[in-house]
Amino acid sequence: MKQSFITSYLTFYLHATVALEGNFIKVSNPNTILKVIPLGAQNKTIPVNQVSSVDDSFSLDLKSFIWGVIFAVVGLSMLSSSFIGGLILTAYGVLTVLSSFQTVLSLNLTSGGKHDISVVVFEKSNLLMCKETIEALIQKRYDDTNVAKHTATQTEALVDAIKSSK
Structure with missing residues (x-):
């Protein structure tokens, strides 16, 4: 399974990805300067047995929010003197403000x-599906390593074999 997510409206062409390959979770997050200029990516491979839990939350990136508001206000004030420049700054500011509202998936x-x-x-539903898939992998790992469950199954099979041989 591989899912990709938009991390910012300004760089809608850059996607964060989460790929589940066997017993590993591969995560890639794009890095940008001022949420506009691409600057590589942060890649991480995490074994499933190293993930204890998965959390999701809503957050506001306050720095980006304030940055976007400033650019939107400057852009609106420039509309009368330089329409194109004002429009560009206003669009940048509004998209930065919208991108500052984020859904965060935390792999603990x-x-x-x-x-x-x-x-x-707006990618929250996709992120929650990804969270459920990762949680299912964690649950499978716990089931596979549950000694009590496997011992009980083996004991029942042994008792059944003894009963059927009599």
Whole structure:
């Protein structure tokens, strides 16, 4: 399974991705300068047995929000003197404000660390589907390593074999 998410409306062509390959979760987050200029990506491969839980939350990137409001106000004030320049700055500001509202998926690691994936708020349903898939992988790992469950199954099979041989 591989899912991709829009991280910013200004760089809608850059996507964060979460790929589940066997027992590994591969995460890629694009890096940008001022949410406009692409600057590589942060890639991480996490073994499923190192993930203790998965959380989701809503957040506001306050720095981006204030930055966007400033640009939107400057752009609106420039509309009368330079329509094109004002329109560009206003669009940048509004898109930055919209991108500052984020849904965050946190992969909490057994070592105590965590890895966050921030996406635009309108990608929340896709991110929640990804969360459910990762939680299912974690549950499968716990089921596979549940000694009590496997011992009980083996004991029942042994008792059944003894009963049928009599």
